[in-house]
Amino acid sequence: MEAxxxxxxxxxxxxEREAVALLQRLTAERSVSxxxxxxxxxxxxxxxxxxxxxxxxxxxxxxxxxxPYFISARPDFHGSPNVVGILRGVGGGRSMIVxxxxxxVPEGERKQWTQDPYGGKVENGRVYGRGTTxxxxxxxALLLALEAIRHSGISLKGDVYxxxxxxxxxxxxxxxxxxxxxxxxxxxxxxxxxxMKLFVKQQGSMWFRAKVKGRVAHGGxxxxxxxxxxxxxxxxxxxxxxxxxxxxxxxxxxxxxxxIPIPINVGTIQGGTWPSSVADLVILEGRFGVAPxxxxxxxxxEFMEWLQALSLQDEWFAAHPVEVEWxxxxxxxxxxxxxxELVQMLRRNFQLVAAQEPIMEAxxxxxxxxxxxxxxxxxxxxxxxxxxxxxxxxxxxxxxxKLLLAAEIIACTLLDWCGVHLEEEHxxx
Amino acid sequence: MEAxxxxxxxxxxxxEREAVALLQRLTAERSVSxxxxxxxxxxxxxxxxxxxxxxxxxxxxxxxxxxPYFISARPDFHGSPNVVGILRGVGGGRSMIVxxxxxxVPEGERKQWTQDPYGGKVENGRVYGRGTTxxxxxxxALLLALEAIRHSGISLKGDVYxxxxxxxxxxxxxxxxxxxxxxxxxxxxxxxxxxMKLFVKQQGSMWFRAKVKGRVAHGGxxxxxxxxxxxxxxxxxxxxxxxxxxxxxxxxxxxxxxxIPIPINVGTIQGGTWPSSVADLVILEGRFGVAPxxxxxxxxxEFMEWLQALSLQDEWFAAHPVEVEWxxxxxxxxxxxxxxELVQMLRRNFQLVAAQEPIMEAxxxxxxxxxxxxxxxxxxxxxxxxxxxxxxxxxxxxxxxKLLLAAEIIACTLLDWCGVHLEEEHxxx
Numbered sequence: 010m011e012a013x014x015x016x017x018x019x020x021x022x023x024x025e026r027e028a029v030a031l032l033q034r035l036t037a038e039r040s041v042s043x044x045x046x047x048x049x050x051x052x053x054x055x056x057x058x059x060x061x062x063x064x065x066x067x068x069x070x071x072x073x074x075x076x077p078y079f080i081s082a083r084p085d086f087h088g089s090p091n092v093v094g095i096l097r098g099v100g101g102g103r104s105m106i107v108x109x110x111x112x113x114v115p116e117g118e119r120k121q122w123t124q125d126p127y128g129g130k131v132e133n134g135r136v137y138g139r140g141t142t143x144x145x146x147x148x149x150a151l152l153l154a155l156e157a158i159r160h161s162g163i164s165l166k167g168d169v170y171x172x173x174x175x176x177x178x179x180x181x182x183x184x185x186x187x188x189x190x191x192x193x194x195x196x197x198x199x200x201x202x203x204x205m206k207l208f209v210k211q212q213g214s215m216w217f218r219a220k221v222k223g224r225v226a227h228g229g230x231x232x233x234x235x236x237x238x239x240x241x242x243x244x245x246x247x248x249x250x251x252x253x254x255x256x257x258x259x260x261x262x263x264x265x266x267x268x269i270p271i272p273i274n275v276g277t278i279q280g281g282t283w284p285s286s287v288a289d290l291v292i293l294e295g296r297f298g299v300a301p302x303x304x305x306x307x308x309x310x311e312f313m314e315w316l317q318a319l320s321l322q323d324e325w326f327a328a329h330p331v332e333v334e335w336x337x338x339x340x341x342x343x344x345x346x347x348x349x350e351l352v353q354m355l356r357r358n359f360q361l362v363a364a365q366e367p368i369m370e371a372x373x374x375x376x377x378x379x380x381x382x383x384x385x386x387x388x389x390x391x392x393x394x395x396x397x398x399x400x401x402x403x404x405x406x407x408x409x410x411k412l413l414l415a416a417e418i419i420a421c422t423l424l425d426w427c428g429v430h431l432e433e434e435h436x437x438x
Numbered sequence: 439m440e441a442x443x444x445x446x447x448x449x450x451x452x453x454e455r456e457a458v459a460l461l462q463r464l465t466a467e468r469s470v471s472x473x474x475x476x477x478x479x480x481x482x483x484x485x486x487x488x489x490x491x492x493x494x495x496x497x498x499x500x501x502x503x504x505x506p507y508f509i510s511a512r513p514d515f516h517g518s519p520n521v522v523g524i525l526r527g528v529g530g531g532r533s534m535i536v537x538x539x540x541x542x543v544p545e546g547e548r549k550q551w552t553q554d555p556y557g558g559k560v561e562n563g564r565v566y567g568r569g570t571t572x573x574x575x576x577x578x579a580l581l582l583a584l585e586a587i588r589h590s591g592i593s594l595k596g597d598v599y600x601x602x603x604x605x606x607x608x609x610x611x612x613x614x615x616x617x618x619x620x621x622x623x624x625x626x627x628x629x630x631x632x633x634m635k636l637f638v639k640q641q642g643s644m645w646f647r648a649k650v651k652g653r654v655a656h657g658g659x660x661x662x663x664x665x666x667x668x669x670x671x672x673x674x675x676x677x678x679x680x681x682x683x684x685x686x687x688x689x690x691x692x693x694x695x696x697x698i699p700i701p702i703n704v705g706t707i708q709g710g711t712w713p714s715s716v717a718d719l720v721i722l723e724g725r726f727g728v729a730p731x732x733x734x735x736x737x738x739x740e741f742m743e744w745l746q747a748l749s750l751q752d753e754w755f756a757a758h759p760v761e762v763e764w765x766x767x768x769x770x771x772x773x774x775x776x777x778x779e780l781v782q783m784l785r786r787n788f789q790l791v792a793a794q795e796p797i798m799e800a801x802x803x804x805x806x807x808x809x810x811x812x813x814x815x816x817x818x819x820x821x822x823x824x825x826x827x828x829x830x831x832x833x834x835x836x837x838x839x840k841l842l843l844a845a846e847i848i849a850c851t852l853l854d855w856c857g858v859h860l861e862e863e864h865x866x867x
Contacts (some may be wrong), residue, residue: 212658228643229725246671274715276657277710285767286705373658
């Protein structure tokens with residue numbers, strides 16, 4: 010087995026230039042939600058070059074929209090294909106899904122970038138551009154890992170399903186569609202940007218909108234009205250208390266160094282229409298963090314009951330309860346035991362390749378991975394070469410060395426997980 | 439004198455129909471800011487019919503804009519004339535300005551009206567429509583009072599200046615322009631809607647905008663940022679403390695029954711751009727109540743110093759102070775001693791005409807009157823037939839009987855204040 014891993018290493022180290030060129034081509038395509046097609050075409054060509062079975066389809070909204078975990082603002086997914094490439098094993102081994110999303114968030118204000126967001130410039134060992142870290146760099150590592158296996162003449166026993174999905178940044182409809190299409194495996198690796206740490210738990214999250222009511226009056230006689238702005242101060246305090254309560258339950262030592270493992274972030278506030286009137290409505294929008302083992306539905310239930318209890322503090326809320334709706338984005342949390350063989354196998358290959366102990370951490374954000382664990386009950390781990398701190402930011406980049414290391418660690422893990430079909434065995438049949 | 443007042447009464451009581459028709463014509467013109475011209479044309483015709491000297495001019499922004507009390511969002515006042523009609527006295531008496539604004543606030547959502555806002559329908563002794571109470575009904579009472587004097591063959595000793603001004607609802611540029619044009623007198627009556635009460639004090643007010651700063655971060659790691667929404671909770675509490683302090687200083691028994699004589703109303707709040715980001719900016723807009731005797735500048739100063747003191751509570755504010763600007767509308771407060779002859783004269787005529795004691799009160803809102811007292815140092819009282827509770831609201835109306843009573847009380851007060859030139863005196867010259 011060590012010899013195979015040496016071959017893998019050699020392939021990867023001699024194909025750095027090609028890997029960078031591929032990442033640059035992917036980066037050049039501005040694959041924001043609705044515009045993924047050209048980037049997916051590049052992926053398809055890569056898979057075809059490897060002679061993999063390729064499955065390309067546009068998710069059908071009507072097949073997804075009744076699923077409780079479906080969320081999307083798009084009316085349909087025309088022009089936005091999912092792509093799966095299958096490296097079929099010879100049989101007798103465990104299978105693995107390696108999953109990465111092809112969609113990127115918009116680049117934002119151009120003038121905040123010092124680099125061309127779609128230029129893919131190489132500087133100081135980094136490739137710059139929107140999506141390099143989140144997560145075309147991770148996808149490139151996956152493709153490089155598969156190529157290294159393929160071109161090294163190694164036959165795996167188990168199947169490997171490479172998934173290049175749409176819509177991760179907008180709620181996960183792409184991965185949901187892949188699961189509902191029937192793809193399953195014994196394990197999942199998602200190379201989202203963990204900066205080479207093993208993220209064994211991921212915070213889930215969902216967006217809420219809370220409407221706080223008041224009663225209008227003229228500002229000069231404001232005591233004749235009820236200010237929704239004043240009432241929203243009570244609501245904000247009450248939400249902060251819930252955040253404290255929910256976080257006090259998190260005992261996992263992985264969260265020991267994290268001030269607020271599952272934050273409730275009220276991100277926007279908007280209320281009132283006129284400076285000299287009493288505001289009769291304030292709308293709060295926020296992100297509700299969900300614990301790795303928690304069900305989304307239970308978290309929603311707790312929030313709504315908590316807000317109902319405001320009426321015990323202030324009878325205004327008895328007659329005018331805060332209205333809550335869940336909208337926009339949602340990421341299901343994920344979790345795997347640190348002792349799980351998938352984690353330990355990845356860990357050993359990390360030690361082998363990087364010659365050090367990997368850091369295990371709990372992620373402050375969710376990925377599509379939660380869908381695999383919560384819907385399909387597949388063990389899943391997040392491990393990738395990008396860095397959260399530059400994801401969604403101007404001058405996003407990825408370090409080429411980390412991309413190569415990740416490719417090697419994942420390739421070696423695939424050998425161990427799926428098993429290598431040895432020539433001798435083959436010959437002996 | 440009693441005979442003259444009887445003549446006045448008779449004139450007014452026999453011209454109810456004409457007064458209502460005039461109010462209907464004025465109401466039919468939607469004289470919102472920038473569209474006052476046609477309503478002013480009706481006023482001009484009325485003044486010309488009475489053979490008054492008429493002065494019509496468009497305020498020149500360049501002459502106003504350096505005045506500390508000037509405020510307007512308009513680039514100019516083209517098409518928005520001020521109108522003054524002068525009932526010249528024969529000499530030897532006190533002069534009076536009677537002032538009313540011709541501009542109205544927009545009607546708002548039509549479907550909230552059961553009446554046509556510009557129809558002027560008469561029903562149950564009321565005339566309905568936008569501006570009937572605020573304050574075309576008051577203006578009609580003034581014109582009726584002048585007509586009653588004019589057509590009764592009464593000569594006053596002092597001059598009466600009837601002013602129909604623009605822009606009261608947007609900060610008082612019309613009245614400011616009239617003052618700067620040189621109009622002055624020994625007293626001012628403004629028939630804003632007091633529901634027949636004598637408003638001897640008026641709360642001033644001005645609009646502020648406060649910017650509360652934070653530091654952006656991802657909602658999943660919100661502890662890495664500083665929420666401007668959380669910081670704005672401290673700011674709102676701090677503003678409430680200032681409101682309490684400022685109101686604790688108001689000792690005037692006129693305010694005994696008013697819960698908050700000079701409120702600070704935060705009317706709008708807006709902050710954050712994304713539910714799952716930490717908000718880095720919250721903007722509060724509000725109306726700052728100013729006490730009748732207070733200078734606007736002193737009130738501003740107190741607010742700004744108070745907000746600076748937030749840094750003592752939370753060092754975030756030391757490095758990121760709340761920024762305050764004063765914008766939009768402003769009404770200067772007004773005040774007159776209850777013992778002042780103008781008040782007492784109006785009171786006696788109220789007793790005479792209405793056969794009861796008038797109610798004296800402090801107004802929760804300012805008028806253009808504050809400009810007369812604070813800039814021109816002219817004693818001023820607010821007294822009119824409309825009702826605050828329907829001003830700026832759907833289905834605004836005025837009671838015709840109150841309009842007629844106000845016209846009679848004001849006409850009689852003009853006779854007393856300016857003095858009547860008796861025929862015998864005239865003959866004796």
